[in-house]
Amino acid sequence: MSEDPTSTTKLFIRSYMTLVGAFTLLLLAVAPVYAAPPLSLGSSTSYNLTGKIQVSQSCTSDPAIYTPQACAPPSTGNPTVANVTILDDGSCSSSGDPACSFSPMFAPVSQGGMVVWTNLGTLQHDVKSNATANIGLPNFSGNITSGGSLRVSFLQPGVYQYYDLAYSWMRGTIVVTPAASAPVVPPMPSSFQVDLGGNLGWNVVGLSTSQGNLNVSHQISLSVSPLPGISFTPVTESGSYEQSINLSTRAESPSTATGIVESFSTSLASALAGATFATGVTSPVFQSTLLASNTPDYTTWWVNAPLSLGSPVQILHGWSSVTGSEGLNLPGSIGTRSAWIVTSQLSQSINISIPDPSNPLSSTTSTAAVILKLLWSYDKSTGLLLRNDNAASLTTHSVAQTTIGTVTGPVPVTVTRDMALTIDIALRLSSTSLSLPKSPSRTSTLMGLLSVMPWVPLGIAGLAAGVAAALIVWFTRRAKGATLPGSAPATAPIPSPTTPS
Structure with missing residues (x-):
């Protein structure tokens, strides 16, 4: 009597899924x-x-004697820093041009403070103190090219008149007031x-x-x-x-x-x-x-x-x-x-x-x-x-x-x-x-x-082999109808001979 192919296929699928499930549980373990x-x-x-x-x-200067002025930070107290901008239209006439000027024309600064002239024009300008008007006061001067600047420190109080040597009608005034007594601000x-x-x-x-x-x-x-x-x-x-x-x-x-x-x-x-x-x-x-x-x-x-x-x-x-x-x-x-x-x-x-x-x-x-x-x-x-x-x-x-202005002239x-x-x-x-x-x-x-536990591969291999062996035996029994080892095999009945009529 032949086996039913459909039942054999179903049995194989169930056995295969069982084997896969067992192996999955093994990995999860x-x-x-x-x-x-x-x-x-x-x-x-x-x-x-x-x-x-x-x-x-750190901040240093060369020559080193000018380090205090060159490295001075902005200050809101005494001494102060006043900024003066030099403006021109590129063609300052000798008789006067409202587009050419010092801005502001009047700049106050306290004793010991500094005035910085910056040339934002396109022409060269020569800032020079008016020695005639500034009797008893130090003189200062400096040549400033386009984009350049000039710094002058004022240590003596007074009213300083100055002008542009090339355009004498360009004039300005610096008023230096005595320094008020105030606590000395320590340097940074x-x-x-x-x-x-x-x-x-x-x-x-x-x-x-x-x-x-x-x-x-x-x-x-x-x-x-x-x-x-x-x-x-x-x-x-x-x-x-x-x-x-x-x-x-x-x-x-x-x-x-x-x-x-x-x-x-x-x-x-x-x-x-x-x-x-x-x-x-x-x-x-x-x-x-x-x-x-x-x-x-x-x-x-x-x-x-x-x-x-x-x-x-x-x-x-x-x-x-x-x-x-x-x-x-x-x-x-x-x-x-x-x-x-x-x-x-x-x-x-x-x-x-x-x-x-x-x-x-x-x-x-x-x-x-x-x-x-x-x-x-x-x-x-x-x-x-x-x-x-x-x-x-x-x-x-x-x-x-930069340029530092001194009584003897500007110093680079x-x-x-x-x-x-x-x-x-x-x-x-x-x-x-x-x-x-x-x-x-x-x-x-x-x-x-596995590498840190050398006994684990042996245990896993033995467990996997045992599971596989049991599943193979079970699959063979179901697929072939075999009995367990050691049991007596079933004897198929012998058909009775028939006598021809």
Whole structure:
């Protein structure tokens, strides 16, 4: 009697699916599962924060005797700086031309202050004091080409008349008033340091299968190294904000933490640009470095996917890479954790415009170098951030030519300015309520687990062989109707012979 082909096919399909299911269960038993850290409502994590901002600057002149005038910053008190603009229409007549003039014609300045003439016309002008009118006062003079400038310091009070030697009808007046008694303003220090310290943490306040809402809190203290003549009271700042994160992509929703950080970075850049540095660095340098385009922001608190050496990782505005691994000894019950090191680095040289502190109408092209180094360490078992080190530096260098007016005439001076700014911020995990399983010492993949446990392949092979053997025997029995080994085979009945009629 022949077998039913349909029943044999169905039996084969069931047996095949059983074998596939068994093998799938086997893989699930030995392969790790990767996702975000095991979050739940109330989960919390805290980090210690340390940081410092260091600034150093220098300004020198050649000849060095004119450094105080050449490197003098803008001042709102005594002594003052008065700016006079020289205007012309390119064809000043000898008899008079209203388009050619000193603006303003009357410039007040306090004793010890400085007057800066800047030639915005196309002609050459010779500024010369009126020795006849200025009896008993020092004389001054200077030849100023188009786009050039002349600086003269006035140490003696009085009314100074001056004119243009080439166009005598162009006249101006400088009134130098006695310096009022006022506290001496100390010069800008050559270096100072700002220290940061505190803690930063987050806890889960909302959770679904696709999104997590974190409440991020911080408390930061700030102190400044002593500055001559300046008292600074240490500041402590604290606050919190909510941060929404897509658990699948790790993308942050708009207007959460990153927006606040960007706003702070912009404010810091503007504040640094407004400080009285000898270099006058402008804020777009910082903003273009710290801030990026309208790309999604990816959280730094954790990573989802399994990592290996060379893996790309999306953090903040773009991509970073796994460049190594390390063991971290963390405080309390956290202990020693094995972590992947993820890094990103930016290095760029740029040209910026440095304004003249004593004459905003002129500027000098300067070179600047920006370096930004970011490092994150993520736990190999859970993907949780264990530490974060950020380092940024900006250095500028400029060389400018200027003219200092003296009683004996103008003197050409070369002014060199240098500035260095470094920012270092570090986070280190201090406590967490998340469950941190034993950290693997190698890549957490199936092959990685097998390589660190040499007995596992034998056990898996034996288990797989046993399952396969049992399924083959069962399949053979069902397909062929065979009996178990050792049982008596069934005897088919012998048909009775028939007698021909």
